[in-house]
Structure formats: C-alpha cells, structure tokens
Amino acid sequence: MDDDQQMPDLETPLISDSQEKGIELKGLFSKDDILAEAKKQLWLAGPLMFVNLLLTLIQTISVMFVGHVGELALSGASMATSFASVTGFSLLIGLCGALDTFCGQAYGAKQYHMVGIHTQRAMFVLLLVCIPLACLWANxxxxxAFFGQDPEISAEAGVYALYMIPTIFxxxxxxxxxxxLQTQNIVIPMILTSGVTTLLHIPTCWTLVSKLGLxxxxxxxxNAISYxxxxxxxxxxxxxxxxCKSSWTGFSKEAFKDVSRFLSIAVPSAIMICLEIWSFELMVLLAGLLPNPVIEASVLSISLNTNTMVYMLPLGLxxxxxxRVANELGAGRPLAAGLAVWVAVVMVAFESIMVAAIMxxxxxxxxxxxxxxxxxxKYVADMMLLLAVTHLLDGTQSVLNGIARGCGWQKIGAIINLGAYYLIGIPLGVFLAFVHHMGGKGLWTGIIAAVFSQTMFLLIATVRANWQAEAKKASARVLDSQIASHQSP
Structure with missing residues (x-):
C-alpha cells in the first residue's frame, strides 16, 4: 500500500525559497507552476472524495439491512443514525479538524515527529470526549421521546443507538x-483500507443481521466491527x-502535554462544523411542522441526501x-500557499458549474x-433548481473552509457560521416557509442565503489574507508546539 512511487513529489517545494522573492516582483506565476499545483491538488482530492464516500456508506449499508427487518426497525435505525451524526460524529470530525492545522504545518516545517505527537494528543482528547457521548447515546x-417523537420509533432508535456505542471509539x-496520513500527502492507503472495509461490511451485516438473527x-x-x-x-x-517512519516513532508521553493549545483550535473547529451540519438537520425537522408534512419532509430529506452526495466532490478539494496550504505555510513559503489557494478556487468553480448544469x-x-x-x-424537480444554486456556493465554501483549517482560522470560521446560518439563513427560511407559505422551498432558500453569506465572508477573509504574516504565524505555532512538548508536565 506504499504510494511513494506513484504519487507526484509533494514534498519538493513547488516554488523554491530562492524563487519566492522573484515571483513576488514579477507578480505572476508560470504556467508550469500552476499546472504542477493543480496536479498535486487533484492527486490528493480524488482519493479523499472516495474515502469520504466509503466512510459514509458503512452506516448507509447497515440501515439498508435493517430495512429488511421491518418498517419500524428501519425508522428507528434512520432516526438513531441521524441522532448519532448530530450529537457524536459531527463533533468528532470537528474536533479532529485541528489536526489540519497542527499536523499540516508541522509536516511542512519538516518537524515530522510532531505530526505523530499532535495525532496522539488528538486521539487522547477524542477518546475522552467519547465517554460522555456514549452516555448520551445510551439515553x-x-x-x-422527551422531544415529542413517536414512542415506538423512539424506543427502536434507543436500542439501535445503544448498540452503536462501540462504534464511536x-x-x-x-x-x-x-x-x-492526509496531512503527509499519503492517500492511497486510506482509499484501499476504506474500500476493503466497505466490501467486508456487507457480509458482516448479513452475518449479524440475518444469519445470527440479531x-x-x-x-x-x-458498524463498530468495520471501523x-x-x-x-x-x-x-x-x-x-x-x-511513516519519521512521523510515527511510537506512543509518547509528550502527547499529554499542551492539551490546552490543541483545544484552542479544536473547540472552534468543532463549533464551526457542528453549526453548519445542525442547521441542515434543523431544516428537515422544521419541514415536519409544515402543512402536508409527509411530502414536505420527504422531499426535503431527498434534497438533503442529494446535496450531501454531490458535496463529496468539492469536499475532496x-x-x-x-x-497544501498548511504544508506550504509550515514550510515558510507564503507565495506557494497563495498560489495553491487560487488554483483550488478556480478548480472548484469549474466543478461546481459542471455539477450544477447536470443537476x-x-x-x-x-x-x-x-x-x-x-x-x-415534480416537487423534487423544482427543488433541484435550488440545489443547483446551493452547489455553486457550497463547492466554493468547501474550499474556503479548507483554506481556513489550513491557516488555523477556525475561530473566524465558527463566528462566520454562527452568523450565516443562525442569524441569516434559518430565520429567513422560517419566515419564507411559514409566513410567506413557500413550504420546503422557503426553508431551502434560507439555506441558500446562509451558504451565500458564509461563502462571501470566507472569501473576504481569504482575499484579505497576508500570506507572509500567515507563514510567520505558522512558524510560531510549530515552534511553540515543539517547546511545549519538551517541557516537563
């Protein structure tokens, strides 16, 4: 599974340190520089798209098997999976987003052993967080039922969530x-292991669900077995x-030091991710309060699933x-980081336009x-027009979110998402849906307004970024982490 011989040379500077000043004076990049950067990003993005999709398929396959058990079991499993995503998985993904900054910049600065230390620290923190989450899932x-869901479905969801607890760790x-792995530009092993695991998940489900009658x-x-x-x-x-010889030197007590520094970025990162995910789930719940809730909730659920599926493409980018941004900033190459940013923005623009046209x-x-x-x-056909507009914006904000994580702007991202979704998007969606009687279209229009606001604010932050200053911040962050890891507890 070693991909060193196949991948582009991602460790070699795209723009050497000696060239940085010259490029700054010229004010432009060569065609070869741009093509080389695009090639590097596509090499990373392609496998990561499939990894994200395969990871999602694990839970989807399990729910599909439950569908053959009965309608009540299916409803309970679907509700439990949604509850687990909102209360657990999204939080873990958000907390882990801090590694985009710490590991990416440490690797760029060639402090390879710190990549492993940061990862071990994240493992320690996330496993601790899993304990209260497990207690939450147990109830x-x-x-x-307390929030008014159907008692029978709630009971089924409770059973499914209880047996999902071993999954969270x-x-x-x-x-x-x-x-x-991905912050070190190692992606092929991830897609191979995810692919094998997903294939094995099918016979695992069949054995446990049908053969053993569970x-x-x-x-x-x-789910737990496959993960x-x-x-x-x-x-x-x-x-x-x-x-991984240089980046993983075994478990170290250094991982238990400087946890507060990790949390200073991990907590805003979690807030940033959760605020966005929760807003989409809230819209589906609000659809159940509309007139003719069955068709409204169904169509909005279809829209959400469709949007999530096509989002996997820009998510990889x-x-x-x-x-790329974290690596270049950590290496002290701000101009190369700036080039990476604009290459990504152009590529995602082409992707978004093509996918929107297909939709x-x-x-x-x-x-x-x-x-x-x-x-x-017919209702889905009408919603697809709104979904196409959403994807045009959603693709761009996915890349801008990636830039924010690479730079360590998670606090800024959390504030932007709070304003975009909860001060603009959701209030507007509720107003259009319930006051102007636009139904599900009104709710989704609120989502479009939120994503538009989020995209514009992140774009302003990106355009105004001083890449030289960001590189200095990255160097300081790497140095501070090194010093802290060698200090006595």
Missing amino acids: TGHIL PYALLQCQFKF GNKGAALA WINDLFLALYVKYSPS GCAISV ILGRRIWGYCFSSEERVV
Whole structure:
C-alpha cells in the first residue's frame, strides 16, 4: 500500500525559497507552476472524495439491512443514525479538524515527529470526549421521546443507538488516522483500507443481521466491527510503512502535554462544523411542522441526501487545499500557499458549474430514483433548481473552509457560521416557509442565503489574507508546539 512511487513529489517545494522573492516582483506565476499545483491538488482530492464516500456508506449499508427487518426497525435505525451524526460524529470530525492545522504545518516545517505527537494528543482528547457521548447515546430513546417523537420509533432508535456505542471509539481513532496520513500527502492507503472495509461490511451485516438473527442490533454492531477493522489496517500501515517512519516513532508521553493549545483550535473547529451540519438537520425537522408534512419532509430529506452526495466532490478539494496550504505555510513559503489557494478556487468553480448544469438537466428524472408518485417527482424537480444554486456556493465554501483549517482560522470560521446560518439563513427560511407559505422551498432558500453569506465572508477573509504574516504565524505555532512538548508536565 506504499504510494511513494506513484504519487507526484509533494514534498519538493513547488516554488523554491530562492524563487519566492522573484515571483513576488514579477507578480505572476508560470504556467508550469500552476499546472504542477493543480496536479498535486487533484492527486490528493480524488482519493479523499472516495474515502469520504466509503466512510459514509458503512452506516448507509447497515440501515439498508435493517430495512429488511421491518418498517419500524428501519425508522428507528434512520432516526438513531441521524441522532448519532448530530450529537457524536459531527463533533468528532470537528474536533479532529485541528489536526489540519497542527499536523499540516508541522509536516511542512519538516518537524515530522510532531505530526505523530499532535495525532496522539488528538486521539487522547477524542477518546475522552467519547465517554460522555456514549452516555448520551445510551439515553437516545428517552431523549427523542422527551422531544415529542413517536414512542415506538423512539424506543427502536434507543436500542439501535445503544448498540452503536462501540462504534464511536474506533470512529474517533479513524478520524485521527485519516488526518495523520492526509496531512503527509499519503492517500492511497486510506482509499484501499476504506474500500476493503466497505466490501467486508456487507457480509458482516448479513452475518449479524440475518444469519445470527440479531436484527437491528446486529446492524449497529457491524458498524463498530468495520471501523475497528479499518483502524487495524491503517495502524499496521503506519507501524510498518517506511513512509511513516519519521512521523510515527511510537506512543509518547509528550502527547499529554499542551492539551490546552490543541483545544484552542479544536473547540472552534468543532463549533464551526457542528453549526453548519445542525442547521441542515434543523431544516428537515422544521419541514415536519409544515402543512402536508409527509411530502414536505420527504422531499426535503431527498434534497438533503442529494446535496450531501454531490458535496463529496468539492469536499475532496477542500481537504486537499487544507493540506497544501498548511504544508506550504509550515514550510515558510507564503507565495506557494497563495498560489495553491487560487488554483483550488478556480478548480472548484469549474466543478461546481459542471455539477450544477447536470443537476438542472436531470432534474425531471432524479425524483424517480426515490418515488414513483408524480407530485413527489415534480416537487423534487423544482427543488433541484435550488440545489443547483446551493452547489455553486457550497463547492466554493468547501474550499474556503479548507483554506481556513489550513491557516488555523477556525475561530473566524465558527463566528462566520454562527452568523450565516443562525442569524441569516434559518430565520429567513422560517419566515419564507411559514409566513410567506413557500413550504420546503422557503426553508431551502434560507439555506441558500446562509451558504451565500458564509461563502462571501470566507472569501473576504481569504482575499484579505497576508500570506507572509500567515507563514510567520505558522512558524510560531510549530515552534511553540515543539517547546511545549519538551517541557516537563
């Protein structure tokens, strides 16, 4: 699984230190520089798109198996999965976003051993966070019933969430392993282990759900088994691959030092991610309060799933630019970081336009993938126009979010998301849906307003960025981490 011979030379500076000043005087980059940067980003983005998709498929496959158990079991599993995503998985992903900054910049600065130290520190923090999350999941049924959900569905969701608890710990470790590898530009092992795990997940689900007769409990346990398998594969790769020899030197007590510095970026990163994810889930819940809630909730759920699926494409680019910016800033090459930013923005613009055009052209047939009822298909066709507009903005903000993580702007991102979604998007969506009676279209228009605001604010921050100053901040962050890791507790 060693990809050193196949990948572009990502460690070699795209623009050498001696060239930085010359380029600044010229005010432009050569065509070769731009093509080389695009190649590096695509090499990272392509596999990361598939890794994100495969990771999502694990839980989707489990819910599909539960669907053959019965309608009540399916409703409970779907609700439990959504609850787990909102209360647990999104929080872990957000906290782990701090590694984009710490590991990426440390690797760029060639402080390879610190990449492993930061990762171990994240593992320690995330595993601690998993303990209260496990307690929360153990009471899922009571919590859902308290908020007025159907008692039978709540009880089923409670059982599924209870058996999902063993999943949260390997999921936390897996997120840390992914960041550890991708910030070092090692992506092929991730896609191979994720692919094998996803294939193995199907017979695992069948064995537990059907063969052993565990039903929805077996499907929930299958998630944990698959994530642990993926963890094991990646742990073996990290331990024995020469690619990780310098960055992983074994577990160290240094990981327990300077936790507060990690939390200073991890907490805003979690807030930044959670505020965005929660707003989309809130819109689906609000759809249930509209007149004709069955069709409104169904169509909005279809819209959300469609938006999530196409979002995997720019998400890969967002992860790639996060790595590139952090690496270049950590290496003290601000002009190369600036080039990486604008190459990513141009590429995601082309991607967004193409995908939006496909969504518009296929809007009249997409609904048939989910329903044969004409009113649902027609409603989905109308929503696809709004989804196309959303993707034009969502793709750009994904890349801008990646830039923010690479620079360490998580606090800025958290403030922007709070304002964009909860001061602009959700109030506008509620006003249009319930006061102007626009229904689900009104709610989604609020989402578009939120994403537009988020994109504009992040774009302003990016355009105004002083890359020389950001490189100095990165160097200071790496130096401070080194000093702190060698101090006595």
